[in-house]
Amino acid sequence: xxxxxxxxxxxxxxxxxxxxxxxxxxxxxxxxxxxxxxxxxxxxxxxxxxxxxxxxxxxxxxxxxxxxxxxxxxxxxxxxxxxxxxxxxxxxxxxxxxxxxxxxxxxxxxxxxxxxxxxxxxxxxxxxxxxxxxxxxxxxxxxxxxxxxxxxxxxxxxxxxxxxxxxxxxxxxx
Numbered sequence: 001x002x003x004x005x006x007x008x009x010x011x012x013x014x015x016x017x018x019x020x021x022x023x024x025x026x027x028x029x030x031x032x033x034x035x036x037x038x039x040x041x042x043x044x045x046x047x048x049x050x051x052x053x054x055x056x057x058x059x060x061x062x063x064x065x066x067x068x069x070x071x072x073x074x075x076x077x078x079x080x081x082x083x084x085x086x087x088x089x090x091x092x093x094x095x096x097x098x099x100x101x102x103x104x105x106x107x108x109x110x111x112x113x114x115x116x117x118x119x120x121x122x123x124x125x126x127x128x129x130x131x132x133x134x135x136x137x138x139x140x141x142x143x144x145x146x147x148x149x150x151x152x153x154x155x156x157x158x159x160x161x162x163x164x165x166x167x168x169x170x171x172x173x174x
Contacts, residue, residue, distance in 0.1 A: 027052050027069070030045055030049045030052060034049060041076070043080065046076050049072070050080070053069035053070060053072055053073035053076075054069075054073050054089065057070045070089055070093050071100075078112070078113065078117075081117060083113060087114075090109055090113065103135065104131060105140060107131035108128070108143065110131070111125075115151060125148055125151055128147055129148070131144050132144050
């Protein structure tokens, strides 16, 4: 009976290792395809990358490779304007990997997602304020503060604001 159990356990391990390796190979192939398109990420390749990065992380939780794949998935999902997926991935990173060295960036990105993709000023403000509170020493704090100031403004209003600031700077320089 013990021998049968050992054989069964060995077969299961072999299958699991084989699946992980083939998934890593699939990801590598997708990354290679993504890099060979002259800076244009094809929608189907990007979608597959996000799905496979997340699948790897789901199958191999708490590994450094999973964290790196999740961060890449967040980047790709945001660039592809996958709003809810971007939000879900950022939440997973912040919740399951709170010691990740880029958590401040991920928290900042949540503000960008709420603002740029969902157009939810209140949630964006809350995300930026949460980022500032949790990571007060982050080099991204000034960017988060500036982002809060710009929330809800149209592109034209932002341009006028920067033009006015530049005019003030040139007057002071004289």
